Amino acid sequence: MPDPAPQPSRVPAHVGIIMDGNGRWAEARGLPRLEGHRRGAERLIEVVDAAIDHGVRCLTLYAFSAENWRRPAEEVGGLFKLGEWVLRLHLSRLSKRRVRFRTIGDLTAMPEFIRIPIEEAVASSRDNTGFDLVIALNYGSRQEVTRAARSLAADAAAGRLDPAALDWETLASRLETAGLPDPDLIIRTSGECRLSNFLLLQAAYAEIVITPTYWPDFGAEAFAAALREFAGRERRFGMTGVQVRPTKPAP
Numbered sequence: 001m002p003d004p005a006p007q008p009s010r011v012p013a014h015v016g017i018i019m020d021g022n023g024r025w026a027e028a029r030g031l032p033r034l035e036g037h038r039r040g041a042e043r044l045i046e047v048v049d050a051a052i053d054h055g056v057r058c059l060t061l062y063a064f065s066a067e068n069w070r071r072p073a074e075e076v077g078g079l080f081k082l083g084e085w086v087l088r089l090h091l092s093r094l095s096k097r098r099v100r101f102r103t104i105g106d107l108t109a110m111p112e113f114i115r116i117p118i119e120e121a122v123a124s125s126r127d128n129t130g131f132d133l134v135i136a137l138n139y140g141s142r143q144e145v146t147r148a149a150r151s152l153a154a155d156a157a158a159g160r161l162d163p164a165a166l167d168w169e170t171l172a173s174r175l176e177t178a179g180l181p182d183p184d185l186i187i188r189t190s191g192e193c194r195l196s197n198f199l200l201l202q203a204a205y206a207e208i209v210i211t212p213t214y215w216p217d218f219g220a221e222a223f224a225a226a227l228r229e230f231a232g233r234e235r236r237f238g239m240t241g242v243q244v245r246p247t248k249p250a251p
C-alpha cells in the first residue's frame with residue numbers, strides 16, 4: 001500500500017527558492033552583474049523573515065549550483081564574498097530568531113573564508129528549533145544522488161547492506177536533506193521554467209511557482225503572493241481530487 005497522502009495544508013512546511021535573475025536585473029539597468037548579486041543578497045533577510053512570520057518551518061535557498069563554477073572566476077569570487085558578508089551581517093539576528101543553519105552541497109570545494117564561518121554558524125545554531133535555513137551551496141541534485149549511490153554501493157560491497165532490501169527511505173536517508181521534510185513549494189524567480197539540478201528527487205510532489213520577478217525585486221510581498229498561489233493549488237499525490245479534498249477546511 002502506498003503511504004496515505006499527507007494532510008493538505010495551506011502553509012508549506014518546506015519552501016525551496018531558486019533565486020534567479022540577478023544578472024538580468026543588473027543588465028536591464030546597465031549595471032555590472034555583480035551589482036545584481038549584491039542587490040539580491042540584500043533582499044535575502046526580508047524573505048527569510050517573511051517565511052518565519054508566515055509559519056513556514058524550513059527554507060532552502062539555492063545560492064550556488066555545482067554548475068555555477070562555469071561562470072567567470074571574478075563573478076564566482078564576488079558571489080562568495082557577498083555570501084560571507086550577508087552571513088556576518090545577519091547572523092546574530094537569525095540566532096535571536098532561533099534559526100538553525102544547515103547546508104547542502106559540497107562545502108569542501110569552497111574557499112575557507114566562507115566555508116569556516118558557515119561551518120561555525122551550523123555548529124552554533126545546532127540546538128535552535130525555531131526554523132531551518134538550508135543554504136544550497138555548490139549543490140547539484142545529480143551530484144548528491146551520485147554520492148548517495150556511491151555510499152550505498154560501498155555498504156553493499158562490504159556486506160552491510162542487502163541490495164534487495166534497498167528502498168526509497170534508505171536512499172533518502174543518504175541524501176543531504178535527510179531529516180528534512182520534502183519541499184512542498186519550489187519558487188523560481190526570473191521566469192525560467194526549469195529546476196536547474198535543484199532537489200530533483202525531493203521535489204517529486206512539490207508545487208512549483210514561477211514568478212517573472214527578478215530575484216533583487218523579490219521581497220516579502222512577492223513571497224506572500226507565492227504562498228497564496230500555493231494555498232490555492234490542489235495537491236493529489238497520485239489520488240483523485242475527491243480522495244484528497246479535506247472534509248473540513250484546513251485551519
Ligand code: IPE
Pocket residue numbers: 019020021022023024025063064065068079190215
Ligand atoms: C542568480 O542570478 C544567482 C546565481 C545563479 C548565483 P543569475 O546570475 O543566474 O542571473 P541571470 O539568470 O543571469 O539573470
Ligand code: IPE
Pocket residue numbers: 018019020021062063064065068192194196
Ligand atoms: C540556478 O540558476 C542556480 C541558482 C539560482 C543558484 P542558474 O541561473 O545557474 O540556472 P540556469 O543555468 O539558467 O539553468
Ligand code: MG
Pocket residue numbers: 020021022
Ligand atoms: Mg540565472
